[in-house]
Amino acid sequence: MTLPRLLPLFVTRSAFLSAPGLLTVAAFAAPTALLVVVGGGTAAFFRTEGESAVLYRALALVAVALLLVPFLSLGAAAARLSARRRDDRLSTLSLLGASRGTVTGLALLEPLLLAGAGVLLGAVAAPLLALPLGLVPFRGSPLGWRALLPPGPLLAGLLAGVLVLALGSAAVGVRRLTVGPLAVRVRRDAPRVRAVRLLVGGALFSAALVAAVAGQTVAPSVAVMVALSAAAIAGGALVLHLVGVWLVGAQARRRVRCAGSPEQLLAARGVLEDPRQAWSQVSGVALTAFTATFAGSGAALVGAGPGGAGTAPMTEEEVWLVQDVGTGILLTLGISFLIVAVSAVIAQAALIHDRKELYAGLHALGADTRTLHSARVRTVMQPLLLVVAVAGAAGLLLAAPMAGPAAVLAPGTFALMLGSVAAGALLVRAGLELTRPVLAAVARAPARAAG
Known part of the structure; x- marks a missing residue:
């Protein structure tokens, strides 16, 4: 063999x-x-x-x-x-x-x-x-x-x-x-997510914040400034990946203790089964919120969006630059949304197949598909609201040294960030709805086979 x-x-x-x-x-x-x-x-x-x-x-x-x-x-x-x-x-x-x-x-x-x-x-x-x-x-x-x-x-x-x-x-x-x-x-069993992630994430975020400040204050050249800024952004995204898993698990442990309905208990237990997997389902929206913070700050900084810096006379090259920054922002967010949409559908369909025995068993015990679907929606949407809030706050803190407080606090920055979060959440929710027939088929499969 x-x-x-x-x-x-x-x-x-x-x-x-x-x-x-x-x-x-x-x-x-x-x-x-x-x-x-x-x-x-x-x-x-x-x-x-x-x-x-x-x-x-x-x-x-x-x-x-x-x-x-x-x-x-x-x-x-x-x-x-x-x-x-x-x-x-x-x-x-x-x-x-x-x-x-x-x-x-x-x-x-x-x-x-x-x-x-x-x-x-x-x-x-x-x-x-x-x-x-x-x-x-x-x-x-x-x-x-x-x-x-x-x-x-x-x-x-x-x-x-x-x-x-x-x-x-x-x-x-x-x-x-x-x-x-x-x-x-x-x-x-799924490995326990330990609180040491908070310590590592805090140290990494501090380093990213130092890099962001250094890139705007002591960088000897444009190349070094760009390298430090890119490192700060990538470091912040990695921090979200580290800390997000722990936050999702901690929220689920609290919800298990205070669950008031079968859907809430199933949702919380589903997250605790594998917090890393639960994080992977919402990480796309969290990272999009993080990205949108920098995008909105950049737009406000160059005057390419609401709350911008104004429209002083500019050369043709400067006009192109302002327009291209706005175009680049939209492209970056658009690609992020594509990643979120693909991730949502793939993750949900894969998770249903991965837990087919669980769904079939629960259905055999009397849980209807509406209850199972409601629990699955809670499993995704509750962690999503938590992590996007953390991601947006982290993005604002890191963007402040790069773009300045005025650009970070501009209305356009918050409008773009909140709009991106809403669009990402709707994409994830649509992915959940598209896979409802898959869940129904998996849950009812043993009954059909038995008949």
Whole structure:
């Protein structure tokens, strides 16, 4: 029972065309297409010349820093989705006598092949996404769709990075999989989220705040200022990832103690089952709120939005710069919303399949699909409201040294931030509603089979 003989039996046409397989491929294709276009657009700004070229490159790097963590979160969620499909079959293989090396090889290769299919599909779809985005004007004229496609070496690096992320997540899943004496798979309880995350997050946020202040006060050059500002933004987003998980778990523990209905208790227990997974479902909106704070501050700083700095006479180059900052803000937020929408649908569909035994059991015990759906909505929306408030506050604190208190407190900043939060929350809520039929089918499946 060797790996070369078993691999064709597991990686089949049905494995790719089944609902979980298609969902996994789509989960990798969407972030790949977005990543290729963002990488190509960033590279295009580094090929520009002129007086404002350095500033354009700096703004492109800031946009990439704002989108980096959401991209990583979506990619990791896609990798976890592909890993969930394998556990039962790996247990069966172990029961039949397959060696640990064979099981490990299958556990790594199957998700990697599905991820590879998604990466290829995303690379093919990237030019289609670049066509409308290439019409967006910068410096007075459209960039063109070709400018949004990265050069060969960069494209290869981006695609390889997605595959490495998939392989890394699969490897972590292998380490967490244990096989008992009778080769029956045993799931370990979700690891407890410890309060040490608050200490690490606090130290990292302090470092990000220092970098933000240093970038505006003691930076010896524009390049150093941009590097420090980008580091501060990326550091703040990482802090949210660290602290957000703990906050979601702490809120769920409190709600378990004061639950007043079955839906509330099911929702709180669902979050406590795996706070990291609960965080992943709302992290997109939290990071979008964080991004919108900087976007609104930037718009107010250059006078590109409500509450701006005014309209003093400007040269043609300065007019282009103001317009392009506003365009870049909208593009960054638009890409964030796309990530949120994709994450919401994929995460909810994957979670339903992952907990199908639970939903089927609860339905058999008398819980109707309305109650199950209501509990699932609470599982997502209650943590969402908490983390977006924390994300917005963190963004305001980090943006203040960069843009100044006047830009941070401008009405346009708050309008853009609140509007982004509302749009992100609506996208997540729509994702929950779109997967309602999936939940109903999973919950009722045993009843149909029995009949």
